[in-house]
Amino acid sequence: MKKKFLVFVLILFSLVAAPLLYAEDLVQVYCQALASDPTFQKAHADWLSARQNLPIAMSGTGTPGSGLFPYVDITAGLDRTFQRIEAGSSSVSGYFNQHNYQVTVTQPIFNYATWKAISSASFSVKAATATYIEAAQDLIFRTAKAYFDVLDAYDQLQFTLAQKESFYHQLVTAQEKFKVGLIAITGVYDAQASYDQAIAQEIQDRNNLDNQLENLRAITGQEYRSLTSLKKSIPLVIPHPRNIDAWTAVAERQSFAIQSALYTMLAQRETVKETAAQRYPTLTGTFSYGAQQRGFPPSLSGPPTTGEFLDTTTTTATAGLNLNFPVFQGGFVTHSTRQEEYNYLSASDQLNFTHRDVVRQTRQAYLGVDSGISKIRADRQAIISAQNKLEATQAGYVVGTRTMVDVLDAVTSLYQAQQQWATDRYSYIINIITLKQQAGTLCPHDLAQINTWLGKAVRFDVEKPVNAKVFTPSTTLPHTVKHVHSPKGVQRATRSHRPLIKASRHHTSPVHSASHIETVHAHYTIQLFASRTLAEATAFKNKHRLHDLRIIHQNGWYKVLSGHYSTRQAATIALHRLPSSLQKLKPWVVRVPKVQSTSIKPLSLQKKATHLPPPR
Known part of the structure; x- marks a missing residue:
């Protein structure tokens, strides 16, 4: 029985872990993109099509005298004719057949436009080849960028989830401290606000991860549920040679984008000459050979006959040279040449733009790699500093020298440093690929x-x-936590069943503040200090950084109080839980009147309260 259970567990584990064990890596994803990326497939087809420009230019336009090769034309015919001839009383009639064929060979001898068309086509093929290689490198870049964009989005989501969990613990801590009177209700509200913001950020990060996965699928045509992630420690490779001008010079010589634009400009320059050459004379050599066989009637002076005519055969062979000089074509050549000259200027400007763009991207990528190495190292130190700051802030919060806002800011700073570190690592890799591409x-x-x-x-x-998880602070009962599961991208939340203020009953009537309600329901509190003057009580709070505690005036004394409790036992337990720095002040439990006024003015809600939608 135990063996069967063990086998079942192993099978279940293999099914669950299979997507992780066989997750695609960068090379596998690139192979999938190489086979199915429509952009690259189109570039390949365009290259194959452009390669036909050269043989087409050498073949000419398909008319005799164009191109470099001879043009051979064969014609043949077969006719059968009935003919009757009458002259006075004499007549002759009959059928005769006519057969003919001719072979004509035309060989261009001089055609300057054809030569320039071949030269233009040769440059256009070179430009198409450079464009195709550029598309192949662009596929590598797009695949790598889409791959690491997915990993970056995944890391951002994980950091957001960890930050949300940290805010959740801070919210629980703030609620507990509020219950025992160590902090004011503002600390709970601050923690709740940070937690809600983390939930909103989580929704955004999940959507971003979905979008990045779709971007990768658009390249490879595959849907991915797992990928191989980047190691925590990666080599920081310094560009070699470590000279930005050397990399710029290499890019100017070897960039396929520049080569494509250069050959396109040269092809357009030859097109200008080809168009202008249409007014030049052309010389072609021709040779033709043919034969014609037909029937011929006899003379009418002979006796009249009826029947077939006699057959005759004629054979012809011709050789010659043809010179064609188009003197004027209505201005067509002039305007066409002018148009091609403007196209040449456009191609020259495009080359200049491409050259500057490649130089810019090369230098930016080099600077990105160089600064990325330093930034990744600085990010590591920033994470350590943020962690130390968080620990110090949490310690200060425990002793009362820091507020909840300080703790939340420290948590945010830590996770922002971690997110920046992850993003900078991916940017560093992309800059390396961009530098090599340019x-x-x-x-x-x-x-x-x-x-x-x-x-x-x-x-x-x-x-x-x-x-x-949404918390509503309560002054008399422990808070309740409701877990609300909603579809992806939709957040639904509900408050606890015992809210501090029921908005449905107080749409327009004044509502007392939280501090006032605390005093109304409290019977016992912890007194830390008492003085005859308000200035001394305030100075005591500022000295010990007890900004969240309240001061009341009772029987001529200004008292610094902490917490509110319904029983003396609860107040005593809270007294022993105070930080050691506060216990050194020798606080004690005191009883306060059931109703105690405060200096805080009531807060009026002038607008109708907004209800959150109920959970499904």
Whole structure:
């Protein structure tokens, strides 16, 4: 029985872990993109089509005298004719057949326009080849960027989830401290606001992850539920040579974008000459050979006959030279040449733009790699500093020297530093690929090298609902937490069944503030200090950074009080839970009147309260 159970567990584990064990890596995703990316497939077809420009130019336009090769034309015919001839009383009639065929060979001898058309086509094929190689490198870049954009979105989501969990714990802590009177209700509200913002950010990050997965699927045509993630430690490769001008010079020589624009300009220059050459004379040589066989009637002077006519055969062979000089064609050549000259200027400007753009991207990528190395190192130190800041802030919050807002800000700073570190690592890799692409040296081997920087597989659970917890502070009963599961991208939340203020009953009537309600329901509190003057009580609060505690005036004394409790036992328990720094002040439990006025003015709600939608 135990063996069967063990086998069942192993099978279940294999089914669950299979997507992780066989998650695609960068090289596998690139191979899938190479086979199915429509943009690259179109570039391949365009290249094959452009390669036909050269043989087409050498063949000419399909008319005799164009192109470089001879033009051979064969014609043949067969006729059968009935003919009757009458002259006075004499007549002759009959059928006769006519057969003919002719072979004509035309060989261009001089056609300057054809030569320039061949030269233009040769440059256009070179431009198409450079464009095709550029598209192949662009496929590597787009695949890598889409791959790492998915991983970056996944990391951002994980950091947001961790931040939300941290805010949740801060919210629970704030609620507990509020219950024992260590903090004011504003601390709970601050924690709740940060937690709600984290939930909203989680929804946005989940949507971003979905979008990045769709971008990757648009390239490869595959749907991914897991990919291999980047290792925590990756090599920081310094560009070699470490000279931005050297990389710029390499890009100017080897960039396929520049080569494509250059050959396009040269092809257009030859097109200008081709168009202008249409007014030049052309010389062609022709040779033809043919034969004609037909019947011929006999003379009418002979006796009249009826029947077939006699047959005759004629054979012809012709050789010659043809010179064609188009002197004027109505201005067509002039205007066409002018148009092609403007097209040449446009191609020249495009080359200039491409050159500057490649230089800009090369220098920016080099600077991005160089600064990315320093920034990743700085991000690591920023994470350490943010962690130390958070620990110090939490310690200060425990002793009362820091507020809940300070803790929440420290938590936010820590996770922002971690998110920036993750994003900068992906930006560094993309800058490396961009630098090689602009220099014209990017190849699949570079992806294979980057692929060694990948480690564990991660699974994209994009369908997981957002888990929202909403707290409403209560002064008399412990808070309740409601878990609300909603569809992806939709957040629904409800308040507890014992709200502090029921908005449905107080749409327009004044509502007392939280501090006033605390005093109304409290019977016992912890007194930390008492003085005859308000200035001394305030100075005591400022000295010990007890900004959240309240001061009341009773029997001529200004008292610094902490918390509100219905029984002395609850107040005593809270007294022993105070930080050691406050216990050194020798606080004690005191009884306060059931109704105690405060200096806080009541808050009026002039607008109708807004209700959150109920959960499904």
